[in-house]
Amino acid sequence: MIKFNIKNLNIWFGHIHALKDVTIDITANEILSVIGPSNSGKTSFLRMLNRLNELSENFKMGGEVKFAGRNINDMDAELVRKKIGMVFALPLPLPLSIFDNVAYGVKMYGLKNRKKQQEIVEKALKQAYLWDEVKDRLQTSAFKLSGGQQQRLCIARTLAVEPDVILFDEPCSGLDPISTAKVEEAMLKLKANYTIVLVTNNVKQAARVGGKTAFFLSGELIEVDKTDKMFTAPQDKRTDDYISGKFG
Amino acid sequence: MSKKNSQRTQKIAFSLLSLATLLIVIPVGLIVIIIIQKGIPAINWQFLSDVPRQGMRAGGIFPAIVGTVYLVLGAIVFALPIGLLAAIYLSEYSKDNYLTRIIKLAIVNLAGVPSVVYGLFGLALFVVFFKFGASILSGSLTLGIMILPIIITASREALESVPYSFREVSRSLGASKWQTIRHIVLPNAISGIITGTILGLGRATGETAPILFTVAAFYLPQLPASIFDQAMALPYHLYVISTQVPNVDEKVRYGTALVLLVLALFMNLVAIIIRYQFRKKKKW
Numbered sequence: 001m002i003k004f005n006i007k008n009l010n011i012w013f014g015h016i017h018a019l020k021d022v023t024i025d026i027t028a029n030e031i032l033s034v035i036g037p038s039n040s041g042k043t044s045f046l047r048m049l050n051r052l053n054e055l056s057e058n059f060k061m062g063g064e065v066k067f068a069g070r071n072i073n074d075m076d077a078e079l080v081r082k083k084i085g086m087v088f089a090l091p092l093p094l095p096l097s098i099f100d101n102v103a104y105g106v107k108m109y110g111l112k113n114r115k116k117q118q119e120i121v122e123k124a125l126k127q128a129y130l131w132d133e134v135k136d137r138l139q140t141s142a143f144k145l146s147g148g149q150q151q152r153l154c155i156a157r158t159l160a161v162e163p164d165v166i167l168f169d170e171p172c173s174g175l176d177p178i179s180t181a182k183v184e185e186a187m188l189k190l191k192a193n194y195t196i197v198l199v200t201n202n203v204k205q206a207a208r209v210g211g212k213t214a215f216f217l218s219g220e221l222i223e224v225d226k227t228d229k230m231f232t233a234p235q236d237k238r239t240d241d242y243i244s245g246k247f248g
Numbered sequence: 249m250s251k252k253n254s255q256r257t258q259k260i261a262f263s264l265l266s267l268a269t270l271l272i273v274i275p276v277g278l279i280v281i282i283i284i285q286k287g288i289p290a291i292n293w294q295f296l297s298d299v300p301r302q303g304m305r306a307g308g309i310f311p312a313i314v315g316t317v318y319l320v321l322g323a324i325v326f327a328l329p330i331g332l333l334a335a336i337y338l339s340e341y342s343k344d345n346y347l348t349r350i351i352k353l354a355i356v357n358l359a360g361v362p363s364v365v366y367g368l369f370g371l372a373l374f375v376v377f378f379k380f381g382a383s384i385l386s387g388s389l390t391l392g393i394m395i396l397p398i399i400i401t402a403s404r405e406a407l408e409s410v411p412y413s414f415r416e417v418s419r420s421l422g423a424s425k426w427q428t429i430r431h432i433v434l435p436n437a438i439s440g441i442i443t444g445t446i447l448g449l450g451r452a453t454g455e456t457a458p459i460l461f462t463v464a465a466f467y468l469p470q471l472p473a474s475i476f477d478q479a480m481a482l483p484y485h486l487y488v489i490s491t492q493v494p495n496v497d498e499k500v501r502y503g504t505a506l507v508l509l510v511l512a513l514f515m516n517l518v519a520i521i522i523r524y525q526f527r528k529k530k531k532w
Contacts, residue, residue, distance in 0.1 A: 082422030105421040
């Protein structure tokens with residue numbers, strides 16, 4: 001099943017043409033890794049999917065992004081962002097307690113029942129493999145957690161609103177190898193129930209999590225294919241050069 | 249050689265910096281000490297609770313204390329909500345264009361307008377045009393307008409100091425713009441907003457010129473009954489007994505100054521305690 005149809009997507013920030021004519025489909029329950037050097041447009045592409053780019057003042061777009069058959073620009077922006085969650089590059093807890101961080105989304109959607117909130121928080125923290133580490137101190141500030149824990153808290157916070165899709169924007173760029181392994185493990189388990197788009201600077205990470213890989217360069221989508229195929233027999237020479245570390 | 253040089257530079261810089269600090273502390277300290285020393289003998293229960301008597305040479309200053317409290321509270325009630333809403337609009341909603349930048353610049357500059365100009369403005373608008381007459385209402389509104397730029401500027405800076413990433417995270421979880429402001433931005437800006445309010449409070453307590461034409465009574469032995477009454481106020485009363493009434497005992501003048509000082513400090517203290525309560529709740 002196709003989750004996203006993206007057709008001739010062009011975006012600009014002021015005079016900068018950040019994405020050029022990108023056409024790609026994203027399949028449900030699969031991990032799509034997006035790789036490419038800095039400034040290749042991969043984060044802009046990711047932020048397109050949940051309409052975060054439009055918070056920037058000088059943003060313009062052309063083409064269309066369809067989510068489950070509907071143009072996302074015809075949908076309510078808040079609903080799009082609820083359905084399509086996002087985990088940012090740096091761990092960004094809100095200045096609230098651990099509990100309130102995870103419950104933030106559902107509270108904003110009007111869930112007042114404390115017991116229901118507790119259930120949701122517990123479930124989300126378990127899914128993100130954080131529950132055992134924080135269950136005794138849910139009321140302490142989220143800033144007291146370590147970097148890796150904070151990033152898993154951010155994953156739990158995203159899961160708590162029960163999205164269909166989770167966007168990961170270089171989620172391990174600030175983490176050590178062990179925390180990275182934990183985040184990757186969480187992602188692989190989540191694949192069963194969610195569609196995942198992972199932007200990563202780490203080519204090896206893309207190879208590890210499997211699924212499909214898309215390679216962006218200077219705002220253009222150069223190539224997208226099954227990860228195995230991409231890493232063994234890339235179609236484009238530039239992909240080959242990037243994967244084998246000749247540039248980037 | 250160069251090590252010695254850098255140490256000497258460090259010593260000179262250190263002396264200069266501490267000298268500058270001392271130059272600020274000494275005059276302030278002297279003012280406070282002199283006012284306390286000369287004012288304390290005047291302070292007793294009658295001075296604080298009685299109306300002025302014998303052409304303001306004896307008796308108390310109670311009506312002026314009450315008048316100042318009314319005026320300052322009135323100014324805050326008027327200026328804080330409007331200032332805060334304007335600051336939220338300017339920092340969160342307005343587009344960054346030429347017009348907004350001019351408006352922001354104008355507001356910052358308004359804080360530097362001489363207070364007597366606000367007094368004349370209040371006289372023309374509230375006293376004459378709106379026909380409020382010389383009254384607590386006119387005085388409060390005039391003081392309120394005078395402290396609006398202070399509150400707006402401080403609140404805007406407080407709101408803008410909340411990291412953009414918090415807003416982005418909140419929006420990415422499906423919260424609306426207003427929910428983000430209400431639950432994430434405001435709680436983290438509140439102590440800066442209160443700091444701005446404290447500055448405004450202090451200014452409103454001490455200013456004489458804005459109340460001169462709009463509310464202040466030369467001598468009014470009874471307390472105001474409504475916001476449409478005139479009232480005495482401490483800064484103006486101090487001016488009157490220092491320059492307009494002959495043969496006022498020095499300790500009465502310094503006593504009045506001391507009461508004004510303590511009143512301003514007390515209001516600041518209340519605001520600081522409120523701010524401390526909010527800061528304790530802050531999670532980062």
